[in-house]
Amino acid sequence: MKTFKKLSLIFSIFLITFFGEIAVNLACGGEIDPYDYYISYFHNNIEGDEYTPFAYNEMVYLNSETDIESEPDINSREWAKYLNVKKEDVLKVMYKTDSATNVKLINFDGNLSPLPDSLKQNSFMQALGRRKESLKYYLFAKSCEPLANVEFSLWDATPRDTAAMANQAKEGLKLTDGEKDDFLKLRYAYQTERMFHFAGMHTESKSTYEKYIRTSKVNSAVKGWALALYAGSVRRLGNPEESAFLFSKVFASNPERRVQAYKNYYYTSSPVQGALKYAKTNNEKANIWAINGFGNADSGIESINKVYTYEPKSQMNGTLLVREVNKLEQDLIQANDIAKIGYNYYFSDNDKPKYRDSIKNINLKRLNEIRTFAVKLATEKKYPQPELGTLTAAYLSWMENKDFLASNYLAILKPDKLPERLRDQYRIVDLLIKAKNIKKGNPFNENDLLPTLKWLDEKRFAENKTLPAGQYDYDQAEKRFTRTTRNFYQQILAPAYLNMGDTAKAALAMVKGDMANKTIKENALFQNMSYQSISFWQKNLSPKSMQGLAVYKTKAAGDDVTGLLASALNQLKNDDFYELYGTTYLRTHQYDKAVQMFAKVSASYKYFAPENWYGAESESKLYANPFIETINDFPKKYVTAKASVSKKAFAAEMLRLQKLLVSDKKNAALYYYKMANAVYQTGYFGNSWFLISYDWSSYDNSNPAKYVYDGDYKKAQTAKAWYLKARALSTNADFKAKCTFMLAKCLQKQIIMNANPLSFYYYDKKDVKWRNFIKANYNNPYLKELRYNYGKTPFYAVAAGECSYLGDFIRPNTQK
Numbered sequence: 001m002k003t004f005k006k007l008s009l010i011f012s013i014f015l016i017t018f019f020g021e022i023a024v025n026l027a028c029g030g031e032i033d034p035y036d037y038y039i040s041y042f043h044n045n046i047e048g049d050e051y052t053p054f055a056y057n058e059m060v061y062l063n064s065e066t067d068i069e070s071e072p073d074i075n076s077r078e079w080a081k082y083l084n085v086k087k088e089d090v091l092k093v094m095y096k097t098d099s100a101t102n103v104k105l106i107n108f109d110g111n112l113s114p115l116p117d118s119l120k121q122n123s124f125m126q127a128l129g130r131r132k133e134s135l136k137y138y139l140f141a142k143s144c145e146p147l148a149n150v151e152f153s154l155w156d157a158t159p160r161d162t163a164a165m166a167n168q169a170k171e172g173l174k175l176t177d178g179e180k181d182d183f184l185k186l187r188y189a190y191q192t193e194r195m196f197h198f199a200g201m202h203t204e205s206k207s208t209y210e211k212y213i214r215t216s217k218v219n220s221a222v223k224g225w226a227l228a229l230y231a232g233s234v235r236r237l238g239n240p241e242e243s244a245f246l247f248s249k250v251f252a253s254n255p256e257r258r259v260q261a262y263k264n265y266y267y268t269s270s271p272v273q274g275a276l277k278y279a280k281t282n283n284e285k286a287n288i289w290a291i292n293g294f295g296n297a298d299s300g301i302e303s304i305n306k307v308y309t310y311e312p313k314s315q316m317n318g319t320l321l322v323r324e325v326n327k328l329e330q331d332l333i334q335a336n337d338i339a340k341i342g343y344n345y346y347f348s349d350n351d352k353p354k355y356r357d358s359i360k361n362i363n364l365k366r367l368n369e370i371r372t373f374a375v376k377l378a379t380e381k382k383y384p385q386p387e388l389g390t391l392t393a394a395y396l397s398w399m400e401n402k403d404f405l406a407s408n409y410l411a412i413l414k415p416d417k418l419p420e421r422l423r424d425q426y427r428i429v430d431l432l433i434k435a436k437n438i439k440k441g442n443p444f445n446e447n448d449l450l451p452t453l454k455w456l457d458e459k460r461f462a463e464n465k466t467l468p469a470g471q472y473d474y475d476q477a478e479k480r481f482t483r484t485t486r487n488f489y490q491q492i493l494a495p496a497y498l499n500m501g502d503t504a505k506a507a508l509a510m511v512k513g514d515m516a517n518k519t520i521k522e523n524a525l526f527q528n529m530s531y532q533s534i535s536f537w538q539k540n541l542s543p544k545s546m547q548g549l550a551v552y553k554t555k556a557a558g559d560d561v562t563g564l565l566a567s568a569l570n571q572l573k574n575d576d577f578y579e580l581y582g583t584t585y586l587r588t589h590q591y592d593k594a595v596q597m598f599a600k601v602s603a604s605y606k607y608f609a610p611e612n613w614y615g616a617e618s619e620s621k622l623y624a625n626p627f628i629e630t631i632n633d634f635p636k637k638y639v640t641a642k643a644s645v646s647k648k649a650f651a652a653e654m655l656r657l658q659k660l661l662v663s664d665k666k667n668a669a670l671y672y673y674k675m676a677n678a679v680y681q682t683g684y685f686g687n688s689w690f691l692i693s694y695d696w697s698s699y700d701n702s703n704p705a706k707y708v709y710d711g712d713y714k715k716a717q718t719a720k721a722w723y724l725k726a727r728a729l730s731t732n733a734d735f736k737a738k739c740t741f742m743l744a745k746c747l748q749k750q751i752i753m754n755a756n757p758l759s760f761y762y763y764d765k766k767d768v769k770w771r772n773f774i775k776a777n778y779n780n781p782y783l784k785e786l787r788y789n790y791g792k793t794p795f796y797a798v799a800a801g802e803c804s805y806l807g808d809f810i811r812p813n814t815q816k
Contacts, residue, residue: 025217034059036341037478039487041428043480046421047318047388048366053259054294054319056326062259064477069256074221082183083134085123089550093124106142107728110135137184140175144168144191148198163201169195169204176212183754186218190226202233209233211356224254228261235267241274245288248275252287265291286311293320300324301369308373312382321377321392324370331363332399338498338540339490339510339532364400371396385411387422395429403436424459425453428484435488438496446561451566456485464516482516489513490532503540503549508565510536525572537580538694539707543588546581575605586651587709589679589718591658594651607647610690624688625680626650629675631802633745647679650691654678669729673739676722680742683713703754720746737790741799741806744782751776783809 013581044055053064076090111131128135172192179185189212196205209230231246250261278796279285293303304320378389394409415426431452459481494509509531520528556566582597611620657671681688726741
C-alpha cells in the first residue's frame with residue numbers, strides 16, 4: 001500500500017499529464033534530413049564530384065545513389081562514333097521512346113516510312129536502315145531487354161523467364177561466333193553473357209566472358225559492364241573474395257557503374273585482405289582500400305594511409321580526407337541549444353556530458369591523426385592539389401579551438417591561386433576563424449565579416465533558384481552553401497549576440513540564417529522561418545528585445561552587418577510583431593502595455609489556438625479561460641469557444657483587476673486571488689497555457705526553467721506570490737483554505753527532479769535524487785498547514801474528496 005500511495009502522488013503530478021494530455025508542437029522538428037543532421041562547414045565536394053556518392057553520410061547507405069556518369073550517355077556516344085551519327089539521336093531511340101514507339105522499333109526492318117516523322121529524320125534510325133548488320137544487333141538487343149528488365153515487386157513477384165533467356169543466350173553465342181565486326185561482336189557477347197547470367201547459368205556466363213570479352217581489343221565501356229556480370233558469376237560459383245576484387249576493378253574503370261560495383265563489393269562480405277590477394281598493381285590495391293574507406297563509418301585512417309601509399313595522385317585521397325573531416329564534425333561540433341538542427345540532437349547521447357567527455361579524447365586523437373596526414377599531403381606535394389592538406393589542417397585546428405594555429409595554416413595559402421571550390425572553402429574557414437572573436441565576446445568589428453557574408457548570400461541564393469509553387473526541392477544534397485550560411489548565423493553569430501546581451505540581434509541572426517532566397521514566400525516573415533527560429537522568437541524575446549527589433553527595423557537599409565541582418569524585418573507583418581510584443585508584456589505582467597500592443601493587432605488576426613490531436617474533429621480546438629477555478633490540474637478544464645478568453649481580453653481583465661487593487665483595497669484579497677488563479681492557469685499545468693506560450697510538450701515540466709516566463713509557466717512563482725498576498729489580506733478561513741491549497745500546488749510545481757517523465761517508470765527508487773524528490777513532495781509545508789489549520793473548512797472537505805494529491809496526505813498511516 002505504501003508503494004501505491006507514493007506512485008499515486010508522483011503519477012498525479014507528472015505521468016497522468018504525460019499520457020492523458022495533448023502534445024502540441026513537440027520540440028523535435030520533422031524527419032531527419034539525411035544531408036543535414038550534423039553541423040558542417042567543410043563541403044564534401046571541394047575535391048570534385050567524381051566520388052561524391054561516397055561522401056560521409058551516416059544516415060543513408062550512400063550519400064547519393066546516382067552515378068556521376070550516365071550509362072545511356074556513354075553507350076549513345078559509342079554508337080554515335082561507330083555509325084557517325086548524332087549522339088542525341090541514339091539516346092532518343094535507345095532510351096527515350098514510349099511503349100507505343102517501342103513496339104514499332106521491335107519490328108523495324110530498315111524501312112523508315114511506317115515510323116513517325118521524328119524518327120524518320122533521326123540520324124541513328126537512318127544509319128540502321130543502311131547498315132543491316134547494325135540493325136540485326138539492335139533488334140537482338142531489343143529482344144533481350146524485356147527478359148532482363150523484369151522489376152521485382154513484393155506484390156507482383158513475376159519471375160524472370162529463365163528458359164527464354166537461355167534460348168536467347170544460345171542464339172547470342174551463334175551470333176557472336178558469326179560476327180566479324182569487333183564493335184558488334186563485343187556487344188553480342190555481352191548480351192549473351194547477360195542472358196546466361198540472369199538465367200542462373202553462371203558457368204556458361206563466365207565462360208562467355210573469358211572466351212569473347214576478356215580478349216577483346218575494343219576500347220568500350222561494355223567491357224566493364226561485362227566484367228561486373230563476370231564478378232557476379234564468380235561469386236555465385238563460390239569465390240566471393242575474387243568477386244570482390246573484380247567489382248573493385250569495375251569501380252575503378254566504369255564511373256557509370258561505380259555505385260553498383262560498390263554495393264556488389266560489399267554484398268560479397270569479403271574482408272579487405274581477401275580481395276587484396278588478387279590485386280597485382282598499386283592501382284588495384286588503392287581501389288580496394290578506397291572502397292573499404294568509403295564504407296567505413298568509423299575512423300578510416302588506415303584506408304587513407306594505404307591509398308596514399310599506393311596512389312598518392314588519386315583523387316580518392318582527397319575524398320577520403322574530406323570524409324574523415326566530416327566524421328569529426330559530427331563527433332566534435334555540437335549544435336547550439338538555441339538552434340538544434342534536428343530532433344536527433346534533442347535526445348542524442350552526444351548531449352550527455354558524461355558520454356561526450358568519455359569520447360572526446362578519442363575524437364581529438366583522431367583529429368590529430370587526420371591533421372598529420374593532411375600536413376603530409378600538403379608538404380610532400382605528390383597529390384595534385386596539396387593546398388587541400390593545408391586547408392584541412394587549418395579547419396581541424398579551428399575545430400580544436402587552436403585559432404592561432406588555424407590562422408598560421410591559412411596564411412600559407414594564396415586564395416587567388418586556388419581552384420574555385422578550394423577558394424570557396426578558404427573563405428568559409430577564414431570567416432570561422434574571424435568569428436571566434438565575436439563568439440568569445442572579445443572586442444570585434446562585426447563589419448569585417450560583411451564582404452564574406454554578402455558572398456555567402458549570393459552562393460546560397462544561387463543554390464535556391466525559385467521553384468514552381470508547391471514543388472519540393474529534391475536536391476538537398478547540393479545545398480552546401482545554404483547549410484553553411486544557416487549554420488554560421490544560427491550556430492555561431494546568434495549565440496554570440498545572445499552572450500553579449502543583444503537578444504534582438506540574435507533573433508535577427510536566426511532569421512537571416514533561414515533566408516535562403518532573395519524573395520520570401522507570401523511576403524510574410526513567419527511563413528519563411530524555420531521551427532528553430534520561430535521557437536527562438538517565441539521563447540527568448542522580451543519587451544526589451546521587441547523594442548530592440550523595432551529600432552533595428554529602421555536600420556534595414558544600412559550597408560553594414562546590422563542592415564544585412566535587419567533586411568528581412570521589412571517582411572515582418574505588423575500583426576505578427578504586435579501580437580508577439582503583447583505576449584511578452586503578458587509574461588511580464590505589464591498588462592497596460594499588453595493592452596496597447598493588442599490594440600494594434602487587426603481584428604481579423606488569428607491568434608495561436610492549439611488542437612487536441614487525439615480528440616474528435618468537432619472538439620479538436622482548445623479554448624482558454626484563465627478565470628475559472630479548478631481543484632485538479634488534470635484533466636485540464638478547457639471551455640467552449642463562446643466562453644473563451646483571448647489574449648486581448650485577458651490583458652484587459654488583468655489590467656482592470658490591477659487597478660482595483662488600488663481603488664478598492666477592501667476587496668484586494670479577492671482581486672489577488674483572481675489574478676493568481678489566472679496566472680496559474682496560464683502555466684504548463686493550466687487550461688490557458690497558450691496565452692503566454694506557443695507550444696506545449698510532455699517534456700516541458702521535466703526540464704529546468706530556462707526562459708523569462710518559465711518562472712510562471714513551469715514554477716507558478718507569480719501565482720504563489722499573489723496567493724500569499726490574498727491569504728494575508730483575508731480573515732475568511734474557507735478563503736484562506738483555498739489559497740493554502742493553491743499555494744501547495746504552486747510549491748509542488750517547484751519540486752522538479754529534471755528527468756524525462758517516462759524515466760519515473762524505471763527510476764532507481766534507492767537513488768538519493770529520487771528519495772529526496774519524494775521527501776520534498778511529502779514535506780510540502782502548505783499541505784500540512786491546510787490539514788492542521790483549515791481541516792474543518794467546507795473547502796477542505798471538497799478538495800479532500802476530489803484531489804488524490806491531497807488525499808495522499810490526509811492518511812498519514814499509509815505513508816510510513
